[in-house]
Amino acid sequence: MGPALRARRAQLPAVARRYFELLAEEAWVPGTDRAERFELTGAGPGQLRLRVLAMRQARPDSLISERVYTQQDTKKLSLYGLAGNDIFTIDATAAPGMAVALYPGEGQDQVLLPTAAKAEAAKPLVLWYGQPGSAAPHLPGLTEEKDPEPWLSATAAGWLRRYNLQD
Helix, strand or coil: CCHHHHHHHHHHHHHHHHHHHHHHHEEEEECCCCCEEEEEEECCCCEEEEEEEECCCCCCCEEEEEEEEECCCCCEEEEECCCCCCEEEECCCCCCCCEEEEECCCCCCEEECCCHHHHHHHCCEEEEEECCCCCCCCCCCEEEEECCCHHHHCCHHHHHHHHCCCC
16 A cells, blocks of 8 residues: 555545534434434434434334434424425424424324423524425414425425535
8 A cells, every 4th residue: 555545545534534523513314205204303402403203103212313403503403394294393302502494295294392490491593495385383482494405395296306416
């Protein structure tokens, strides 16, 4: 192995760490066109745990993924329900200071927040990016915004258009 290759190999950990930092700063978590439950809870000071579960009729919910996001690494967490009747649950223990964007997509989606008193204590910044013509839930701690690109967040097929390399 030549010296140039050794030098590039030695840089790999630093380059990988920087790549992680870029991806983690604004994390995107897409669902599917089926029903899911997105659960956000606190996981310690400055930490937010996200669990994504597949909801199935007549069977227990199945864990798809689970991850803890830290306020130090992640400034905004965007959850894309896509199609399907999804449920977004944000617990009172959710980490304050981290913005959470909910993109419900198509379907009859719900968002469950703690009571007003608990929402004040939790203080996560929660944004609801509704589809055109859909009604946003009126809950304390939830701010409604218009989805700037609804065609990309409505379904799984739309989500894949983000990666169209034929332009």
